[in-house]
Amino acid sequence: MECGECIVAIKKIILEKMKFKILPDSLFFNLSLPVALCVLGLVFAGCGGGNSRPDLDSPQKGTIHISVDESFRPVIDSQIQVYMALHPDTKIIAEYKPEAECFKDLMKDSTRMIIVTRGLSDKEEKFYNEKFYFYPSWQKIANDAVAVIVNKASKDSVFYIGDLKSMLKGTSADNTKFVFDGLSGSSSLRFIKDSILRGEDFDTAHVFAEKNSEGVINYVEHNKNVIGFVGVSWIGNPEDTTQLSFLTKINIAAIQCTCPEKSFVKPYQANIVTKRYPLVRGLYYILKENYNGLGSGFANFLQDERGQKIFWRAYLAPAKMNLQIRTATLN
Numbered sequence: 001m002e003c004g005e006c007i008v009a010i011k012k013i014i015l016e017k018m019k020f021k022i023l024p025d026s027l028f029f030n031l032s033l034p035v036a037l038c039v040l041g042l043v044f045a046g047c048g049g050g051n052s053r054p055d056l057d058s059p060q061k062g063t064i065h066i067s068v069d070e071s072f073r074p075v076i077d078s079q080i081q082v083y084m085a086l087h088p089d090t091k092i093i094a095e096y097k098p099e100a101e102c103f104k105d106l107m108k109d110s111t112r113m114i115i116v117t118r119g120l121s122d123k124e125e126k127f128y129n130e131k132f133y134f135y136p137s138w139q140k141i142a143n144d145a146v147a148v149i150v151n152k153a154s155k156d157s158v159f160y161i162g163d164l165k166s167m168l169k170g171t172s173a174d175n176t177k178f179v180f181d182g183l184s185g186s187s188s189l190r191f192i193k194d195s196i197l198r199g200e201d202f203d204t205a206h207v208f209a210e211k212n213s214e215g216v217i218n219y220v221e222h223n224k225n226v227i228g229f230v231g232v233s234w235i236g237n238p239e240d241t242t243q244l245s246f247l248t249k250i251n252i253a254a255i256q257c258t259c260p261e262k263s264f265v266k267p268y269q270a271n272i273v274t275k276r277y278p279l280v281r282g283l284y285y286i287l288k289e290n291y292n293g294l295g296s297g298f299a300n301f302l303q304d305e306r307g308q309k310i311f312w313r314a315y316l317a318p319a320k321m322n323l324q325i326r327t328a329t330l331n
Helices: 003-018 033-046 070-086 099-105 122-132 161-169 187-195 213-222 241-247 269-273 294-303 305-313
Strands: 062-069 090-097 113-116 137-151 177-180 207-209 226-231 250-252 254-256 280-287
Touching (some): 062 070, 062 099, 070 137, 070 213, 070 226, 090 099, 113 294, 137 187, 137 269, 137 294, 161 254, 177 213, 213 226, 241 250, 280 294, 294 305
Parallel strands (some): 062 090, 062 113, 177 226
């Protein structure tokens, strides 16, 4: 590597370590490589050798803003409440919005973490590295499912994937309409396009949006010839009184499973864990924090035993717990 390239690399490291947005090139223009290395050494000495940042937040103290895919609001609300109860000096402010908006927020200084249905591609990792001078960290923390819901008076509550595909494309004689939690940037819509339509276009005359998941549930409740798609986090927990009230309004449809017997299954927890239910998707955090701050603390919490048990109690499938599937016989 040439000396000039070394100095540029050193500048990037200093930007990262000191959390500066920019450093004037004039500060580096006349530096020789030995002097630049001395500057780098001083920076590391001044930063305590790495990840300690007592001037900023920590896992036990501070405030952060995060953006969360709206379809996970119930379970992430629970995670935040427990974390802040365990760490009273912390405040996690979550904004719930379509997934595409979460990724836009990741570019903002005010948002340090997003929780969405996918991780980063190699191309995205490279892009963020060039912007932030470090790679954002990301991990899968749970598996979720997209539930298919229908009106209580609907004549159909059992579907083949092929039937849903035909109706979405408008090639079926059935005049069913489909409602999502938003069309622009909805993770549920993106997932259905990827998993059912396989990249093909849907019939826009039969697909429309409500503002959020609760809006989808309410619309399906009052319209017979409509199929809705919502994250199972909204309707899958039989111990949640709010979700139980939702289940008095709509029915959860059964979909032909990805199993040898080709039976029809609902997005119950066991079917998500075993992936017998065909519309299973991941839940991920993406964090742009290069020190041990509150974002790192919350990310670790989501992956440790307490956070994973909250996913389990919400009837999702924890991604970091070792689960045992046992065969039971009913008499």
